[in-house]
């Protein structure tokens with residue numbers, strides 16, 4: 276009823292559309308129940324909610340790793356299907372950083388980053404780990420961008436929590452992505468490091484005209500960095516707000532300040 | 547509860563007694579046989595030092611057989627374990643491969659050796675083939691089990707990029723299971739040296755050939771030379787593989803734990 280997409284005046288490219296999406300891990304219950312959302316290209320989108328509310332599940336639907344049991348999803352106007360060659364091409368352009376980061380511990384930082392370039396590498400080259408000089412140069416540029424210069428030969432398991440996150444971001448950027456999905460990657464970090472990393476993503480997002488979709492535990496962080504925030508509770512989207520500087524444009528409750536939203540929903544983001 | 551335990555212990559004791567009767571395992575025979583052991587032990591002290599050279603060269607042959615068998619076996623195991631891993635393939639692929647591997651493992655190496663002696667004739671080559679078979683049966687199992695314990699998160703993260711299965715194996719599965727593979731290789735080499743030492747009993751090469759023949763002709767003093775060389779070699783390799791494992795392998799596995807936050 277209150278689908279914000281119907282209210283937007285200027286029609287822009289819809290990079291992600293979900294229509295009444297239900298999904299489950301087992302036959303007993305649904306992890307997501309009737310999700311509707313529509314994300315414009317270039318948006319900095321945040322998903323907030325308590326743990327177990329279905330945030331990670333929502334992200335896994337957005338990269339085609341999970342499929343809905345009911346409803347439809349369109350990613351760049353395509354229906355996700357991992358066996359479809361055309362969708363595979365799209366997957367190459369979706370950078371996904373899981374909650375656990377998914378780095379390969381026993382290889383170096385540089386090698387981890389180069390994994391983002393694998394879709395562009397031929398069969399023989401991948402077998403023998405022969406990356407073209409320009410890919411290695413690109414990886415080094417990204418390494419510098421995320422502030423890890425000089426650490427390229429370090430094994431991934433030797434890094435600190437913040438550094439690991441930078442590597443995971445670099446791997447996603449190496450994909451030359453159009454969509455970046457990040458699952459609570461700053462939740463466990465201290466205030467300063469978390470903001471460093473968020474600024475890093477914000478810069479990349481603006482420069483590469485990325486659509487960034489980030490899951491947060493913390494409403495404050497979401498309001499600080501995103502243009503739009505969706506709040507998930509028990510598998511349902513209970514609220515979606517637009518953020519414009521300090522002013523919140525809420526399609527359900529009228530205009531509120533971020534402080535008021537924070538007060539209203541602070542318990543939603545608590546564990 | 548206690549009564550039930552007593553009953554179980556009673557039944558086990560009864561079974562051991564019945565089985566011993568059936569196989570004619572009489573403890574009295576053991577006690578009566580002890581003087582024989584003393585005779586053998588005494589003759590063994592008459593070590594024939596001239597034979598140490600021969601013993602050394604035949605031990606070297608044994609080690610080389612074990613080395614070839616281990617390395618070739620591991621190389622064959624690698625692709626097989628990828629096929630047999632549940633997290634990489636469907637039931638229809640890993641099912642049959644696992645069944646064949648289980649069948650291979652039912653044979654001890656000495657039986658494989660007999661089979662290969664019949665096939666390729668007497669000599670070390672039959673022994674090498676036997677060690678290869680044994681190594682393939684075991685290392686593949688160890689390897690696919692360690693592949694199955696690989697953290698699914700890196701695999702999910704990388705597969706969401708849409709990489710090919712080969713790239714997945716090359717860039718995630720291999721590096722993540724490499725430390726295990728190295729320690730399995732060491733373990734297997736160590737174990738294969740012991741195994742190869744007895745393959746000579748059936749004519750499949752190695753130092754066991756001398757041991758069995760001297761024993762057959764009651765030349766315990768000569769057999770002893772070869773047994774001492776086996777003992778020393780096994781101890782050295784045992785010690786060395788513990789050192790190598792501690793120094794190189796434990797370290798990288800520890801790293802994996804650190805990361806599992």
Ligand SMILES: Nc1ncnc2c1ncn2[C@@H]1O[C@H](COP(=O)(O)OP(=O)(O)O)[C@@H](O)[C@H]1O
Pocket residue numbers: 300301306324325326327328329330331332333
């Ligand atoms: N792999 C899984 N198997 C079964 N249930 C799962 C699995 N992953 C998540 N769930 C369930 O789905 C619901 C949503 O989980 P999730 O999306 O991970 O929540 P969040 O990321 O918000 O903490 C929870 O009830 C959780 O228990």
Ligand SMILES: [Mg+2]
Pocket residue numbers: 327330331332374458459
């Ligand atoms: Mg989650």
